[in-house]
Amino acid sequence: MFHAAAKHIHAEMNATYFRRRMCMELREQSFNVGRYRVRQVMRTLMLVAKRPGCHCYPRGGKPAVVAANL
Incomplete structure (x- = not known):
């Protein structure tokens, strides 16, 4: 029957x-x-x-250090 074909499709995909x-x-x-x-x-x-796994948004890390305006 189609059992072998179903196994083949499952493995192929x-x-x-x-x-x-x-x-x-x-x-x-x-x-x-x-x-x-x-x-x-x-x-x-x-x-x-x-x-499919759930989509995870990147979390914010340390804030950027801004250089002093001289």
Whole structure:
């Protein structure tokens, strides 16, 4: 079936594809699957997609030392 293809896509895309994108990719490879079937297969194969980390703004460091105006 498409279990091997799903594992290959998961490894090829560095585990960033989740249900919807995986479903689109499998359909491009001519598999007739829906996203709920892909969800079930990903659960059985224990494939988990990476989520992006939260955006962290840089914190202010020491204030700049201003030279005296002579």
